[in-house]
Amino acid sequence: MLVKIEKLDNQGRGICYINNKITFIPNTLPEELVDIKITKETSKYNEGIVVSYQEISPKRVEAICPFYQKCGGCHLMHMSYQETINFKKEKLVNILTKYAKFTPNISFVPSPKTLYYRNKITLKIKNNEYGYYSPNSHNFIKIDKCLLVKEEINTFLPNIPKFNIKNGEIIVRSNYNQELLISITTNNKITLPEELSNYKVVGVILNNKLIYGENHFIDIINHKLFEISYNTFFQINNYITSIIFNDIKKEVPKHSKVLDLYCGVGTLGIASYNENEKLYGIEIIPNAILNAIKNSKINKIDNVSYHLGDVAKIINKINDNIDVVIIDPPRKGIDKKTISIILKILPKKIIYMSCDPITLARDLNILKNKYDLEKITGYDMFPYTYHIECVCILKLR
């Protein structure tokens, strides 16, 4: 069936209409004429794939990854990098206009490194081969390298079969010093390859139990040291994170009382520390709170108080006049109870960092009753994927 692509959706898929029903076709660009095959039909939408390209857009570039579109890790490799930035900026504006009901001026910062930037890879293991599942399926796609992850991780990948994992999952993280931290989940017995010492492997964790070395390592961003445990969150692109940390630091006035919600290993509060009168942090993962306490010490910050638990339950226990609240929630955004408590605390400034513009826009729509959006910046944390990171600066009216 021959169709003309009209525009892109938020995931970078081409949109066309078949008998007035919206139809999503990945790896297409506006104005392209493509012969497609429908792969999924529901009452509301269709999904399809390209059989052949009849007319291609001048904006199309050849994807440099041989696994592109099969593995599902990238979504925009058929565009030039500048086009991916234009797409993300427009997406952010559209989402905020639709869900936050205002159209702000947005600046968008590209990633200093657009390939080999990820400090972490999560791979499926099937019959002792490693790869990804293709999008929305359990179709295993064997890969031998990923152009998004750092070189030292790619160099290590050929050793994965030596662990004899058979079936399961492996996560490999790396740090500033090309050290590797490996976490494996499987029901099978595994072996530890002799070659581990050749690859700066600092630790191996099997089903949440340490079996080799240590369960954490140190990473460094902007001269700040962060201990990271195998199961704690850390931003995946250190190159753009360094810029974000600098930008956030400029927003924290000296001697403020700062509350860092969803603080992970303490990253944002510590990175933006400015002779704070006090720094509080709340986080739900026990190892992350232990890391945060250690990180405050190794970065020589005394006046901190970290709390383990659900932000919604713990935030009420912070009995102080908070000047700045830093919020960096998971994709689902801030829950309603927490927002209502923030609106009682009424800090002078809120710094809201988000990796999901839709939940961000939903939350801004509530916060805007008391706060003005002073600045919003998009950051390309995830080059060649449709994902966006952004930071909003909100000032109490």
Ligand SMILES: C[S@@+](CC[C@H](N)C(=O)[O-])C[C@H]1O[C@@H](n2cnc3c(N)ncnc32)[C@H](O)[C@@H]1O
């Ligand atoms: C996007 S990460 C941000 C972490 C940190 N701010 C950083 O930049 O590295 C979100 C963090 O929220 C934590 N988290 C998720 N749900 C939570 C909850 N209900 N209460 C407290 N922390 C939560 C996660 O464990 C994760 O560390």
